[in-house]
Amino acid sequence: MATTLGDIASTVANDILVRPDETIGFAIKAATMAYRTIANKVPFPELLVRSDEIAVTQDSQTLNLTTNLSDYEVAGIISLRYKVSATEVFRLTRDDARNHEWYTCQTSGTPRLYARVDQDTIEFDVAPSSSAHTIRAYFWRKPVISVTDPASHELLIPVEWEELLIWETLYRTYHFLQSFDKAGALIMPAMLPDGPSVRKRHSKEMGIIPGAEEMEGELPAEEDPAASDAAMGEPAMDPEIDASAVEDEPTQEAPKAKMPKGGRI
Numbered sequence: 001m002a003t004t005l006g007d008i009a010s011t012v013a014n015d016i017l018v019r020p021d022e023t024i025g026f027a028i029k030a031a032t033m034a035y036r037t038i039a040n041k042v043p044f045p046e047l048l049v050r051s052d053e054i055a056v057t058q059d060s061q062t063l064n065l066t067t068n069l070s071d072y073e074v075a076g077i078i079s080l081r082y083k084v085s086a087t088e089v090f091r092l093t094r095d096d097a098r099n100h101e102w103y104t105c106q107t108s109g110t111p112r113l114y115a116r117v118d119q120d121t122i123e124f125d126v127a128p129s130s131s132a133h134t135i136r137a138y139f140w141r142k143p144v145i146s147v148t149d150p151a152s153h154e155l156l157i158p159v160e161w162e163e164l165l166i167w168e169t170l171y172r173t174y175h176f177l178q179s180f181d182k183a184g185a186l187i188m189p190a191m192l193p194d195g196p197s198v199r200k201r202h203s204k205e206m207g208i209i210p211g212a213e214e215m216e217g218e219l220p221a222e223e224d225p226a227a228s229d230a231a232m233g234e235p236a237m238d239p240e241i242d243a244s245a246v247e248d249e250p251t252q253e254a255p256k257a258k259m260p261k262g263g264r265i
Contacts, residue, residue, distance in 0.1 A: 003162060005031045006151030012169045023173060030172030032150045034165055036143070039157060040075045043140040046156040047075070053083065053134040059108055061127040063135070066120040072141040080114055080122070081136040092135070095125065 009027035013020045017027075039047060054068045065074055080092040090112075097115040100123055108129035117123045145153045155162070167186070174183035 002154040003159070004151060004155065005035060005145070005153045008035075008155075008162065008165055008169055009151060011166055012173055016166075016170055017173070023177065026173045026176040027169060028151050030176060031165065031169040032145060032153075033172055034168035035153075035155065035157075036145070038161065038165060038168070039143045042157075043076060043078060044157050044161075046158075047140040047143065048078070049137075049139055049141050051137040051139070053136055055131060056128040056133050056135060058129065058131040059127045062117070062121050062123050064121055065137075069137065069139075072139075073144070074119075074137075075140050075142045077116060077122075078138045078140065081138070082111060083134045083136070084110060084130075092124075097123070100125065 005028065008031040009024060010020075012031070013024040013027040017023050049072060051069060054063070056063060077094070080094075081089060082092050083089045092114045093112060095113040095115045097117045100115050100117070103125055107127065109126035110133075111124035111126045111128060113125035114122050115125075143153070143156050155165075157165070171183050171186050174180070174186070
C-alpha cells in the first residue's frame with residue numbers, strides 16, 4: 001500500500017510529537033508544503049512524462065506549454081525532441097532566455113535552440129518554417145494534490161525519500177506551533193569544538209592521504225638510521241649501499257706532532 005501525506009503527518013503528530021489532537025492539522029499542512037517543495041525540484045521517475053507529438057505553428061517563435069500539455073503542470077523540462085521529417089529528428093539544445101533578447105529572429109527556418117521564457121512558454125531561436133514540424137517533450141510534472149483532502153494523496157516519490165519528508169514536516173510543524181527553538185535545533189550543527197587536537201588533525205582533502213605537514217604531531221617520526229648510528233658511536237651508512245659490498249680500507253694513523261728544537265713545546 002502506498003504511503004500517503006496523512007501517513008507522514010500521523011508519524012510526526014503521533015509518534016514524534018505525541019500530541020495528535022493539537023498537531024495533526026498542522027502536520028498535514030506542513031507535509032503538503034514539504035512534499036510540493038521536494039517533488040517540484042527533483043525529477044523522480046514516478047513524475048516523468050513523455051508527451052505526444054505536438055505540432056508547432058509556422059512562423060511563430062513561441063509555443064505555449066499549458067495549451068499543449070493541459071493535463072499536467074510542468075515542473076521542469078528534461079529534453080525536447082524536434083522532428084522535421086521521418087529521417088530528420090534531433091534534440092533541441094536548451095539556451096538561456098537572456099540570450100534570446102539579442103537574437104535576430106529569422107522569418108522561418110529550423111530551430112536548434114529553445115529557452116523557457118516563463119512558466120508556460122518556450123521560445124525557439126528560429127521560428128519553424130512549417131506547421132508539419134513537431135516536438136515531443138520529456139518532462140516531470142508537479143504532483144496534483146486535492147485541496148479538500150490532501151491527506152489522502154499517495155506519494156509519488158521513492159520510499160527512501162520519506163525520511164527526509166518526515167524531517168521537513170517536523171521542521172515546519174514546529175514553526176506552526178511557534179516552537180522556533182526546537183525547529184532551530186533540527187538544523188543547528190553540534191556544539192562541539194572544531195579545532196585541531198594533538199592526537200588528530202583534520203585533513204584538508206578528504207579521501208586523500210594527508211601530506212607530511214598535516215600529519216605532523218599525529219604519528220611518531222620514522223627513525224633516522226644516521227641518527228641511531230651516531231648514537232651508537234658508529235659512522236652513518238648510506239641506506240642505499242650494501243654494507244657487505246663495502247671493502248675494508250686500510251686506516252691511516254694521524255700524524256704525530258713533531259717536537260721542536262730544544263725539547264720544549
